[in-house]
Amino acid sequence: MFYNIPAGLDQQRFDQFAIQISKGDILGGKDIYSQSPLYPYFLALMYSLFGHSSVMARIFQMILGAGICVLLYLTGNRIFNRTVGVISGIICSLYGVLIFYEGELLRVTIAVFLTVLLVFSITRLSKSKRAAIWLIPGIVLGLLILCRPNNIILVLFILIWVVYVTLKNKKLLIGRFMCFFFGVLLALTPLFIRNHIVGVNLFSMSSQGVNAFICGHDSRSTGCGFYQIQDDTYTEKNQIQTCFNILKTASKTPSKWFKQQANKFAAFWNGYEIPNNSNFYLSRKFSGLLSLPLPSFAFIASMGIIGIIVSIRNWQRYLLVYLIIIGCFCSVMAFYVLSRFRQPIVPFLILFTGFFIDWLWKKARDKDLKKLVFSFLFTAFLFFAMWPRPQQFILPQDHYNMGLSYAIGKKYSNAIMQFDNAIKLRANYIKPIYMKGFCLLRQRKPRLAIREFEEVLKLNPYYAKALKSAAIAYGWYLKDKLKARYYLDRYLKLRPN
Numbered sequence: 158m159f160y161n162i163p164a165g166l167d168q169q170r171f172d173q174f175a176i177q178i179s180k181g182d183i184l185g186g187k188d189i190y191s192q193s194p195l196y197p198y199f200l201a202l203m204y205s206l207f208g209h210s211s212v213m214a215r216i217f218q219m220i221l222g223a224g225i226c227v228l229l230y231l232t233g234n235r236i237f238n239r240t241v242g243v244i245s246g247i248i249c250s251l252y253g254v255l256i257f258y259e260g261e262l263l264r265v266t267i268a269v270f271l272t273v274l275l276v277f278s279i280t281r282l283s284k285s286k287r288a289a290i291w292l293i294p295g296i297v298l299g300l301l302i303l304c305r306p307n308n309i310i311l312v313l314f315i316l317i318w319v320v321y322v323t324l325k326n327k328k329l330l331i332g333r334f335m336c337f338f339f340g341v342l343l344a345l346t347p348l349f350i351r352n353h354i355v356g357v358n359l360f361s362m363s364s365q366g367v368n369a370f371i372c373g374h375d376s377r378s379t380g381c382g383f384y385q386i387q388d389d390t391y392t393e394k395n396q397i398q399t400c401f402n403i404l405k406t407a408s409k410t411p412s413k414w415f416k417q418q419a420n421k422f423a424a425f426w427n428g429y430e431i432p433n434n435s436n437f438y439l440s441r442k443f444s445g446l447l448s449l450p451l452p453s454f455a456f457i458a459s460m461g462i463i464g465i466i467v468s469i470r471n472w473q474r475y476l477l478v479y480l481i482i483i484g485c486f487c488s489v490m491a492f493y494v495l496s497r498f499r500q501p502i503v504p505f506l507i508l509f510t511g512f513f514i515d516w517l518w519k520k521a522r523d524k525d526l527k528k529l530v531f532s533f534l535f536t537a538f539l540f541f542a543m544w545p546r547p548q549q550f551i552l553p554q555d556h557y558n559m560g561l562s563y564a565i566g567k568k569y570s571n572a573i574m575q576f577d578n579a580i581k582l583r584a585n586y587i588k589p590i591y592m593k594g595f596c597l598l599r600q601r602k603p604r605l606a607i608r609e610f611e612e613v614l615k616l617n618p619y620y621a622k623a624l625k626s627a628a629i630a631y632g633w634y635l636k637d638k639l640k641a642r643y644y645l646d647r648y649l650k651l652r653p654n
Contacts, residue, residue: 174192222255224270299343303344307491376406376417
């Protein structure tokens with residue numbers, strides 16, 4: 158959505174981190190990474206090869222998006238059958254939310270690609286008696302952990318599957334177990350070396366992990382969308398100790414904690430795409446492709462869940478996919494719920510959607526009307542339960558972010574339109590009011606700009622940017638030195654240096 162990335166968004170943080178790395182700071186600073194490192198290093202590679210342009214990174218993400226569809230077809234063909242593989246690949250290629258994130262400088266596409274590649278590699282190697290090749294899924298999972306550290310929980314679920322399918326051959330089980338773990342550690346080795354050089358904990362991947370955990374378990378947060386704790390409740394330097402203290406605090410009010418977790422569960426399975434940094438619903442207004450009636454999460458999840466229920470009879474065959482779905486779900490529930498965080502689960506729900514469609518076709522061919530009617534009714538019930546309820550899909554912050562993007566690109570009329578939209582949704586929203594005045598000033602409309610700056614100062618007399626901009630509007634554009642001096646004096650009292 159943003160080709161000119163506003164400051165303060167994750168896209169901007171990834172972009173700046175990648176620029177830092179591409180300019181020669183291979184270690185990425187001398188402290189714990191502020192963000193998990195795989196995606197910034199991917200962007201740094203793109204910038205080193207093609208210059209500082211996000212276009213090539215977006216194109217490469219689109220290629221990965223196509224790769225997801227191919228891998229899903231191959232996985233569906235191997236675990237289910239060719240028909241399920243084809244249906245799954247087609248649905249995945251039409252899933253609008255994944256298409257949307259391919260155009261964002263966010264780690265969603267790489268995380269989904271690596272998750273699907275992980276399952277494909279395991280299914281591809283599952284019949285082999287050579288334990289050493291289990292290095293491959295281990296390395297893929299290690300890269301996935303470097304992309305999003307919460308995916309470390311998948312280690313447990315994959316090992317459950319390995320134990321189940323290899324239990325009768327203990328020698329092979331031990332070999333797979335060791336090679337898989339070695340593969341994970343091999344992928345993480347560059348992180349360990351880097352952390353040792355800069356003198357931080359070897360296993361630290363992101364300084365934001367604790368904040369995400371707080372957001373998912375502190376009683377002041379709903380667990381849906383990011384919530385910044387403003388006080389010093391959690392001040393421990395040890396991240397693990399902080400997490401234990403959060404859970405200890407939550408245990409004092411268990412009813413609130415369970416309600417919060419129930420809210421997260423409901424949000425995870427609801428069709429609403431909870432925005433953060435970028436809003437899918439706002440982007441649909443500017444994209445002919447995304448505005449089409451493409452498959453939604455509610456469609457995929459409702460049919461996928463019915464597909465899982467129908468497939469239970471042959472649960473041993475589909476156990477790996479069940480465990481990956483549970484693992485992806487738990488990896489999000491451990492923190493907080495956003496649209497982009499739940500995307501790795503979607504391809505596997507699509508597999509069961511494809512399976513369910515194939516099953517319906519077979520029942521229709523056999524004229525099994527009873528099962529068909531019951532299945533359609535149950536699917537309709539789930540679809541209705543998951544369908545997003547009427548609410549404010551596009552938030553004031555989303556219009557403000559888009560306005561900033563336009564302003565950076567010097568498209569001031571478009572920017573003003575988005576700032577007005579933000580103000581309509583939230584009256585007295587200072588940031589877009591100020592930025593509207595800023596854009597008007599850039600359009601050489603000082604009197605209109607001053608009106609916006611004065612509106613800001615009515616809401617907050619100490620808003621330094623508005624004081625400075627008002628002084629510039631009066632002094633530089635209107636040549637009113639008296640009023641310019643008035644606002645400048647007020648500004649200098651706030652910012653004497």
